[in-house]
Amino acid sequence: MAQTQASAAKRMKLEKKPANPVEEDETPSVFNPKYRVCPYLDTINRNLLDFDFEKLCSISLTRINVYACLVCGKYFQGRGTNTHAYTHSVGEAHHVFLNLHTLRFYCLPDNYEIIDSSLDDIKYVLNPTFTRQEISKLDQLQPKHSRTVDGVLYLPGVVGLNNIKANDYCNVVLHALSHVGPLRDYFLQKQSYAHVMRPPGDSVFTLVQRFGELMRKMWNPRNFKSHVSPHEMLQAVVLWSSKRFQITEQGDPIDFLSWFLNTLHRALKGNKQPNSSILYKIFLGEMKIYTRKIPPVELDDATKAKLLATEEYKDQVEDKNFIYLTCDLPPPPLFTDEFRENIIPQVNLYQLLSKFNGSAEKEYKTYKANFMKRFEITRLPQFIILYIKRFTKNTFFLEKNPTIVNFPIKHVDFGDILGMRQRDKDVKDTKYNLVANIVHDGDPKKGTYRAHILHKANGQWYEMQDLHVTEILPQMITLTESYIQIYERCPNSS
Numbered sequence: 049m050a051q052t053q054a055s056a057a058k059r060m061k062l063e064k065k066p067a068n069p070v071e072e073d074e075t076p077s078v079f080n081p082k083y084r085v086c087p088y089l090d091t092i093n094r095n096l097l098d099f100d101f102e103k104l105c106s107i108s109l110t111r112i113n114v115y116a117c118l119v120c121g122k123y124f125q126g127r128g129t130n131t132h133a134y135t136h137s138v139g140e141a142h143h144v145f146l147n148l149h150t151l152r153f154y155c156l157p158d159n160y161e162i163i164d165s166s167l168d169d170i171k172y173v174l175n176p177t178f179t180r181q182e183i184s185k186l187d188q189l190q191p192k193h194s195r196t197v198d199g200v201l202y203l204p205g206v207v208g209l210n211n212i213k214a215n216d217y218c219n220v221v222l223h224a225l226s227h228v229g230p231l232r233d234y235f236l237q238k239q240s241y242a243h244v245m246r247p248p249g250d251s252v253f254t255l256v257q258r259f260g261e262l263m264r265k266m267w268n269p270r271n272f273k274s275h276v277s278p279h280e281m282l283q284a285v286v287l288w289s290s291k292r293f294q295i296t297e298q299g300d301p302i303d304f305l306s307w308f309l310n311t312l313h314r315a316l317k318g319n320k321q322p323n324s325s326i327l328y329k330i331f332l333g334e335m336k337i338y339t340r341k342i343p344p345v346e347l348d349d350a351t352k353a354k355l356l357a358t359e360e361y362k363d364q365v366e367d368k369n370f371i372y373l374t375c376d377l378p379p380p381p382l383f384t385d386e387f388r389e390n391i392i393p394q395v396n397l398y399q400l401l402s403k404f405n406g407s408a409e410k411e412y413k414t415y416k417a418n419f420m421k422r423f424e425i426t427r428l429p430q431f432i433i434l435y436i437k438r439f440t441k442n443t444f445f446l447e448k449n450p451t452i453v454n455f456p457i458k459h460v461d462f463g464d465i466l467g468m469r470q471r472d473k474d475v476k477d478t479k480y481n482l483v484a485n486i487v488h489d490g491d492p493k494k495g496t497y498r499a500h501i502l503h504k505a506n507g508q509w510y511e512m513q514d515l516h517v518t519e520i521l522p523q524m525i526t527l528t529e530s531y532i533q534i535y536e537r538c539p540n541s542s
Contacts, residue, residue: 208515224484
């Protein structure tokens with residue numbers, strides 16, 4: 049009799065509901081009547097589902113135990129009695145909810161789990177996954193267009209990014225990086241960076257996770273819509289840049305690109321070694337910088353000769369790594385043509401690259417002294433980023449150089465900027481193809497940015513400007529005011 053009462057008490061204790069209304073239920077079982085097919089599945093509105101925004105309750109703004117209402121798309125906390133999700137379910141007669149953390153579906157207010165394979169597409173949109181075999185085929189097989197819930201066709205990897213207010217300078221960089229093959233492949237798989245050891249409380253790693261989530265959403269072949277919002281990604285950028293980069297204020301893509309690559313490198317526990325992170329493996333190059341100090345102009349020849357003989361005025365050699373190369377445009381002409389119109393100057397890309405051939409010198413002025421510097425590339429990376437310096441800041445205003453840079457799309461030979469010793473070794477590894485081109489249009493402060501990216505699988509170029517995606521001929525790319533370019537070493541050259 050005592051054993052019967054004890055077993056009954058034990059059974060009542062197991063069946064008792066948790067006191068915390070937001071606490072999770074036990075593991076589902078097909079024999080448990082709490083887990084059954086839901087009659088409200090036809091009320092789900094996939095057109096309203098958007099998992100790109102921050103996962104927090106729309107009422108309490110908490111991030112703990114948040115559920116998405118699959119009828120209206122809003123986020124609420126908990127599912128127990130008196131929680132926001134429960135109240136919303138009763139008040140609006142919305143019954144199907146998804147836990148954004150566990151990816152389990154529930155019917156409220158009855159509070160039972162829904163087991164139905166027809167909901168797998170919603171899980172996949174929230175958390176896309178890629179196998180190694182799928183990733184290996186992204187640049188090989190002819191890409192297939194996918195269809196959204198509204199019937200719109202889109203190409204995975206070529207999707208628009210929402211411009212929340214003034215974040216187009218970030219969007220073009222994200223577009224360009226999403227087509228750097230090794231970088232994309234690395235972030236499409238969570239396992240790639242799951243092993244990275246980080247100390248407790250190191251929340252800067254959130255930036256790595258957000259970038260990986262964005263890459264997977266941009267290449268998702270089963271999206272509900274043909275664009276992606278980088279909202280969560282940019283929130284992490286604003287936070288970890290200490291508000292240096294804002295969503296509501298226009299910024300400079302090269303500043304963002306430099307900060308972003310270096311921050312990702314540190315978050316992945318990279319150091320100064322070339323192969324310490326995926327970022328350095330792809331983008332890091334090496335150069336020698338030769339610097340010599342120039343004696344003041346007002347000195348006589350004898351005094352200059354004495355100074356040049358001192359150690360201070362001898363050539364100094366420094367080995368440095370680089371993520372991108374800064375190309376200086378020649379100054380635009382000051383005069384107009386016979387029709388009183390401004391002449392749009394043009395310059396060849398190889399002329400800009402001559403800065404790094406080891407023999408061309410350029411003067412750099414400081415408030416103390418003047419220096420002559422020359423640059424010699426000693427190792428070319430797999431991907432070369434060129435920054436074409438178009439903006440100069442004066443005391444009163446910002447000026448833009450509209451010079452058009454003439455450049456080939458394929459087989460750009462960077463061999464001439466290598467040092468003579470290295471040139472003999474890497475003579476077969478110096479040809480590169482353009483994979484991304486970022487353009488600035490308009491005035492220096494009020495202009496906009498757009499990106500040209502190459503989809504390798506079909507060889508087609510696309511112009512990306514926020515949500516707008518159009519095909520473009522490669523001949524048209526060379527006529528734009530290029531600002532940042534990314535080149536990839538030709539696969540058959542190594």
